[in-house]
Amino acid sequence: MAPSNSVKILELRQVAPACSSTDQSNTEFTLPLTFMDALWLKFPPAESIFFYELTESSPTVFISIILPKLITSLSRALVNFLPLAGNLIWPQDSPKPLILYTPNDAVSLTIAESSADFGRLSSNEIREAIELHPYTPELCISDTRASVLALQITLFPNQGFCISFVTHHAAxxxxxxxxxxxxxxxxxxxxxxxxxxxxPLLPADLIPSFDRSVIKDVAGLETEHLNYWLVMNEVVLKSNPRSLKVPPNIGGPEPSDLVRATFELSREDIKFLRKKVQSQFDRILKEDRNETKQLHLSTFVLTCAYTLASMMKARGGDGINKVFFLFSVDLRSRSLDPPIPNNYFGNCIACQHVVAGARIFTEENGLAMIAEKFSEIIKGMESRGLFEGARERLAELASLEPGTQFLGVAGSTRFDFYRSDFGWGEPEKVEIASIDRTNSVSLVESRDGMTGGVEIGLALKRHEMETFASLFVNGLKDN
Structure with missing residues (x-):
């Protein structure tokens, strides 16, 4: 583990949107939360770290060339993303929170230097989860105000640098x-x-749309989502119902008890799993059901099913009666009326979940049984409605039975994080650091991008991680 003093804070800055006589950054800007934003109001901030390997990164080069260019371009980028420099507030006369940007608002930027091993931190190997914590800044959140974005840029002299992004999930x-x-x-x-x-001008697909009229709360979920958090504040968090403070973690062990690692599924691995699951499922149909049924075996379904199966086996089912697995579906690509543009700013996701009894993970054809559950949810979304069962899901989340293992998915293989080149090459590694606080599994596209592979990030207890690693590798071999 890297020593706690390996990271030295060099400077704390406030970076405001670049200002000119024609920029909208000179005026106040408000953005109301939608019912999809409200669902994430008290969720811990999302944290991601992008590691850039660069041996020509001496302190002199970093301070004189790299950092000034990053800060200048950040200020210019914020002109198009004003809510990121603003704050989440909940006015007394408003039924729901909103994002407010006022002139001179700014994003907090921490500039640091680390003596830690860049190669180790940006590797896939097992290491203490808290080793990444010094590289993510705190998002300023109080009862009455919450920042939307905080950034940190950390130099690893003559090794590279990393940029971390901490965002408020309700925004x-x-x-x-x-x-x-x-x-x-x-x-x-x-x-x-x-x-x-x-x-330089931004291409159209990178200019955000703030049009809230495209979001239709047809299921009337906004009140449900807000009331859920109001009750959580009063009953669970023992705070003012309108407090904007968020819990540091969601369930599970403390991050200090966890290790993290990254595992990869190549395109060939996905093909292998698709064949394996289909074979198991055909056997189930033949032996138990005597029916014909087609599974939706996408990369997402296979990755989630295989990861979940390996995780539950690694945990040995100790005290686990049921598994509740929550995941999100991006609505920008869906055929909605009105359509939601791909550059929509905010939360534009519908939540879905899979529930599985612990016994499934010990079944001979357990992997296919889990994949079938994911397949049914995804295939049925259009016919059921994207928000069908949302109220029931909230009620179930609020009263999970003892022995229920809660897990979620962070990230996506469709974000193209590895294409983020600031001028010094693409990232060597992308980590979604907050999975150790949110009891989640992270999914990111493989670094080479063209192979269709997936990087899976996990935070588990050490003995669970070591068992998982063995199960994950061996499960991809022909029996």
Whole structure:
């Protein structure tokens, strides 16, 4: 484990949107939360870290070249993303929170230097989960106000640097975060020396849309979502119902008791799993049901089913009666009326969940049985309605039975995080650091991007991780 003093804070800055006579950054800007935003109001902040390997990164080069370019381009990017420089507030005369940006609001930027081993931190190997904590800044959150974004840039002298993004989940989802990162990277990479006042224009797909009229609460869920958190504040968190404070973690062990590691499924591994699951499922149909049924065996379904099966076996079922697995579906790609643009800013996701009894994970054809559950949920979303069962899901979450294992998914293989080039190459590694606080599994596309592979991030107790690693590898071999 890296020593706790391996990271030294060099400077704390406030970076405001670049200002000119024609910029909207000179005026106040408000953005109401939608019912999809309200669902994440008290969820711990999302934390991601992008590691960039760069041996030509001496302190002198970092301070004189890299950092000024990153800060200048950040200021320009924020002009198009004003809510990120603002704050989440809940006015007394408002039935729900809103995001408020006022002139001179800014994003908190921590600048640090680390003597830790860059290669170790950006590797896939097993290491203490808390080793990543010094590289993510705190998001400023109080009872009455919450920052939307906090950033940290950390230099590893002559090894590289990392940029961490901490975002308030009630303000934006992963797709919006990815859009901002790409916009900042685009400006930074194209920014020419001596032409700071003439920043490159953003392509249309990287300019956010703030049109809330496209979000229709047809199921009337906004009140349900807000009431859920009001009750949580009063009963569980023992705080003011309108407090914006969030819990540090959601269930599970403390991060200090966990290790983290990354596992990869290649395109060939996915093909192998698809064949394996289909074979098991055909056997189930033949022996038990005598019927014909087609599974939806996408990369997502196979990855989640295989990871979940391996995790539950690694945990040995100790005290686990049932598994509740929550995942999100991006609605921007769905055929909705009105359609939601791909560049929509905010949360634009519908939650779904899979529930499985612990016994499934010990069954001979357990992997296929779990994959079938995911397949049924995804195939039925259009016919059932994207928000069908949302009220019941909230009620179940609020009263999970003892012995229920709660897990979620963070990230997506569709965000193209590894294409985020600020001018010094693409990331060596992308970590979704907050999985040790949210009891989640992270999914990111493989670094090479073109192979269709998946990187899976986990935070488990050490003995569980070691068992998982063995099960994960051996399960991809022909029996």
């Amino acid at each position: 934006l989802d992963g797709k919006t975060t990815a859009m901002f990162i790409k916009a900042w990277a685009h400006i930074c990479k194209q920014l020419e020396p001596g032409k700071i006042d003439q920043p």
